[in-house]
Amino acid sequence: MKFPLYFSKKIAFSKDNKNNLSRIIVFIGRLSVALGVIVSLITVSTGIGSKTAIKERMADFSGHISIKSKQSNNSYNSSILSTEGLQIDKIKQLEDVASTQKYVSVSGILRNEHNFAGIIFKGVGKDFDAERFRKFIIAGTTPDITEKGFNSGVCISQKIANDLHLKVKDSIVAVFSKENQSPLYRKFEVVGIYKTDIKMIDDLFIIGGINHARKIQGMEKNEVGGIDVFLKNINYIDEDAPKIDKLVGYKNYIVKATDEYPQIMDFIAIFDTNIALIIIIMLVVVIINIVMVLLILIIERTNSIGMLKTLGATNAQIQTIFINYTLMIMIPGLVIGNLVGIGFLLIQKYFGVIKLNPENYYLSTVPVDLNILHILAISVGILLVSAISLILPSYLISKISPVKSLKYS
Known part of the structure; x- marks a missing residue:
């Protein structure tokens, strides 16, 4: 196993983390990821479901x-x-x-x-x-x-x-x-x-x-x-x-x-805009929170960074450690978000809890399109975008001097 990944797992799953001052910010980061996944799943599944349901009603x-x-x-x-x-x-x-x-x-x-x-x-x-x-x-x-x-x-x-x-x-x-x-x-x-x-x-x-x-x-x-x-x-x-x-x-x-009904198709076209807009907003919120988590983790573990540099670890290796660490923190949020989001969508799909006014929406209940590819794409997409967005703030590690960090330890 490569050193950065090994070290990331050691600190991510260490029992000592339960008493860290960063636990609150880590909780907020996980919560933002979970909410981002839930909102994205609901938006995509109901948006695509509504488009398909309206088209099929006209056609049938x-x-x-x-x-x-x-x-x-x-x-x-x-x-x-x-x-x-x-x-x-x-x-x-x-x-x-x-x-x-x-x-x-x-x-x-x-x-x-x-x-x-x-x-x-x-x-x-x-x-x-x-x-x-x-x-x-x-x-x-x-x-x-x-x-x-x-x-x-x-x-x-x-x-x-x-x-x-x-x-x-x-x-x-x-x-x-x-x-x-x-x-x-x-x-x-x-x-x-x-x-x-x-x-x-x-x-x-x-x-x-x-x-x-x-x-x-x-x-x-x-x-x-x-x-x-x-x-x-x-x-x-x-x-x-x-x-x-x-x-x-x-x-x-x-x-x-x-x-046959162009006014309905114009209404359906709005779904594409709304889906894209909501997903972009959710990604921005998730990225901001995850970057904040990374920066706090770097600041909190300045001494550890100085120690690793003293032992010969390169800036790139330490950056990889903290990016991996942050992404591992996201995993519980992704799991919880998927469980809650899919659970809610299954309830709506089979019980039709949320109703609509057909005069305005051409449907009496919110339809759901549960597609495994969409579910995977949302989770993988959030992970990839977050990983890429963490690269720039992780360069803060290269500015940390091992001498100064150990001096004030």
Whole structure:
């Protein structure tokens, strides 16, 4: 074992340290490291968790990528999706594609004796991914879509249900209008109530059978207004979008879920800034405290430094001893910080203790993304940055004269 490392361990784990005057400052240093780790873990895990959760909610409702007709002009009323050049089978065969579902959407109004609400009726077919949608259901179930005749069951949002005083098994009348035509009335039964916590979705969308939407839009039996494409991982959406775009035909276009609601993406972008800012602040606090610990240790052990120099130890060796010593002091702080931080995050992950206002945050509870790489990166990063920051103050050792330090011992 090399001399600096050996000597560092001897003084770091010596029982004599328990009575040193430096024990208070060492405690403060460990506490700052522990708090830095805890805050960094919470910031990274909840920040990344929130970004992922919001993106997945958008994508799981309306598809990671949606194929639309260029004639729709971003209208909520679907135009007929062109089959010219549309290679849906090849899209399904792409490695990252999990499933697809066709739909037709049309705008309308729900009304009863209590209130009325403007809605977007999204008609889905028998390929509707009910399992993916089921995570949003808070009452009832998803509509049973068969495409044989007209399915009267619909799934509405909790917001619409509250506004119209509706519950599962209630009936509701929807009114749809088209230019130069009389209003069309459709009676539906509420079979399910969902909640995504995303206001732009919950305020508008109801889910029902595609044949109703086809009838309202004057479409034929096999015509659709769009296709939702679900990916296996939303993180690959930017890579997969160009591949899908090549297979939709020149009369159609694609919209990524991350582009569908730009105001939400602007909100998500704030997380990156906040995460970086908080971690930088924590690193600065930890570095200041650790440098302070090192300087106090050097001052307190001036006599020991003089003795080591007298015995032939070089400045570099003594510097290494004290840097190692300081880093060893940090280890308990790192361990405690990780235990407390991970423990808190596990409680939040499985019990959802901390709640959020979905009106402001698009989520009702704080989500957690526990990634072992992030946990290791935080601990290793704090150690490395601290080690580098200790190099400069450790040069104080070279200014200590062995003669003077021993003279006043």
